[in-house]
Amino acid sequence: MSLHDEVANKAANKLANELAAELEARDSQGLRRRRRLLTTPQRARVNVDGREYIAFCSNDYLGLAADPRLAAAAKSGIDRYGVGAGASHLILGHSSAHHELEAALAAFVRLPRALLFSTGYMANMGVVSALAGRGDAVFADRLNHASLNDAALVSRAAFKRYAHNDLAALERLLQNTPASRRLVIVDAVFSMDGDIAPVPALLELCIRYDAYLLIDDAHGFGVLGAQGRGTLAHFGITSERVIYMATLGKAAGVSGAFVAGSEALIESLVQNARTYIYTTATPPLLAQALLASLQVIEQEDWRRDRLRELVAQLQRELTGGLWRLLPSDTPIQPLLVGGNAEALDLSARLADQGLLVPAIRPPTVPQGTARLRISLSADHSAADVKRLTAALLQAA
Numbered sequence: 001m002s003l004h005d006e007v008a009n010k011a012a013n014k015l016a017n018e019l020a021a022e023l024e025a026r027d028s029q030g031l032r033r034r035r036r037l038l039t040t041p042q043r044a045r046v047n048v049d050g051r052e053y054i055a056f057c058s059n060d061y062l063g064l065a066a067d068p069r070l071a072a073a074a075k076s077g078i079d080r081y082g083v084g085a086g087a088s089h090l091i092l093g094h095s096s097a098h099h100e101l102e103a104a105l106a107a108f109v110r111l112p113r114a115l116l117f118s119t120g121y122m123a124n125m126g127v128v129s130a131l132a133g134r135g136d137a138v139f140a141d142r143l144n145h146a147s148l149n150d151a152a153l154v155s156r157a158a159f160k161r162y163a164h165n166d167l168a169a170l171e172r173l174l175q176n177t178p179a180s181r182r183l184v185i186v187d188a189v190f191s192m193d194g195d196i197a198p199v200p201a202l203l204e205l206c207i208r209y210d211a212y213l214l215i216d217d218a219h220g221f222g223v224l225g226a227q228g229r230g231t232l233a234h235f236g237i238t239s240e241r242v243i244y245m246a247t248l249g250k251a252a253g254v255s256g257a258f259v260a261g262s263e264a265l266i267e268s269l270v271q272n273a274r275t276y277i278y279t280t281a282t283p284p285l286l287a288q289a290l291l292a293s294l295q296v297i298e299q300e301d302w303r304r305d306r307l308r309e310l311v312a313q314l315q316r317e318l319t320g321g322l323w324r325l326l327p328s329d330t331p332i333q334p335l336l337v338g339g340n341a342e343a344l345d346l347s348a349r350l351a352d353q354g355l356l357v358p359a360i361r362p363p364t365v366p367q368g369t370a371r372l373r374i375s376l377s378a379d380h381s382a383a384d385v386k387r388l389t390a391a392l393l394q395a396a
């Protein structure tokens with residue numbers, strides 16, 4: 001072994017030892033995350049690690065991830081376009097399926113134009129750093145999704161966070177900022193809490209202090225508003241100050257994301273959003289599947305009705321139990337447990353009974369607020385929810 005190899009080996013061992021120590025520390029705090037192996041499509045009843053479960057884990061709120069109509073649309077997309085887009089949108093990856101989907105999405109959320117991104121994470125990174133930079137300021141709710149935080153950091157704008165839904169704190173920040181462009185960024189539905197942001201009041205502040213409002217509707221699109229048109233429809237908001245973003249891998253059941261707004265906004269993102277420009281377009285077959293999904297979202301109100309009934313049933317049946325549900329009217333129903341070990345233990349006991357509910361721990365949620373994130377889907381039945389609530393009452 002040459003001297004060079006030996007030095008390289010030592011360095012590699014040092015890194016491996018450091019990483020192993022960090023992982024052990026995670027274990028001892030109950031923070032080690034493990035992946036389960038899913039061998040069936042994503043739906044209420046799944047086979048995981050070789051066993052059958054009822055799962056309350058997915059963001060597939062409308063039960064579309066395994067819908068045969070979406071799958072058929074994807075197959076016809078393969079027949080027409082093959083599997084890969086083969087290039088980025090600005091080179092030669094922008095197919096007529098992507099184009100048609102953008103038009104359909106814009107019409108659906110009633111905004112002038114929409115732009116597809118490969119993921120919600122990339123959409124947030126792209127839009128925030130295209131709109132804000134040095135000399136600007138980004139204002140963010142503390143419970144926002146990690147992708148919005150990362151986007152703000154990457155943008156190099158001043159990054160100001162305010163306590164969850166604390167509009168007075170946001171107003172003080174807006175009053176005191178020297179920034180030329182101000183961007184307020186917020187989850188429309190908070191992903192680990194399920195509560196809906198006070199969008200009309202946020203918009204009022206933005207108008208008063210000449211700021212723009214980026215709404216991340218990852219959990220509202222398809223679920224809230226008439227025909228699932230999302231949080232803007234839910235509140236009846238139309239404003240040029242709003243930049244709307246939603247993801248397509250949750251209620252829409254497929255993959256991807258889009259940003260919608262004015263013609264000038266979208267055209268400027270085409271020119272400037274780095275996560276749009278420097279990446280391969282998603283396979284056109286996904287756009288085909290999403291066109292089918294959009295029709296189902298628009299036409300099948302029964303899925304949203306079913307969700308509302310299941311949410312009400314869950315809340316009714318858990319009233320007066322040992323653990324309390326956080327206040328939420330959306331399919332995200334977090335059960336506050338507190339300690340990490342306690343949450344893990346409860347999740348494990350449910351799994352023993354064939355019920356999968358993830359324990360969500362810090363740093364995803366604040367210290368001391370570990371919880372079971374129960375998420376409901378139109379694919380669940382009343383009997384599924386009853387099994388969960390009975391198991392929880394018994395575990396207490």
Ligand SMILES: *Cc1c(COP(=O)(O)O)cnc(C)c1O
Pocket residue numbers: 118119120121122124145147187191216218219247248249256257
């Ligand atoms: C899931 C999620 C994202 C990321 O979307 P992906 O398409 O999964 O990358 C962004 N924002 C919020 C609020 C989310 O819940």
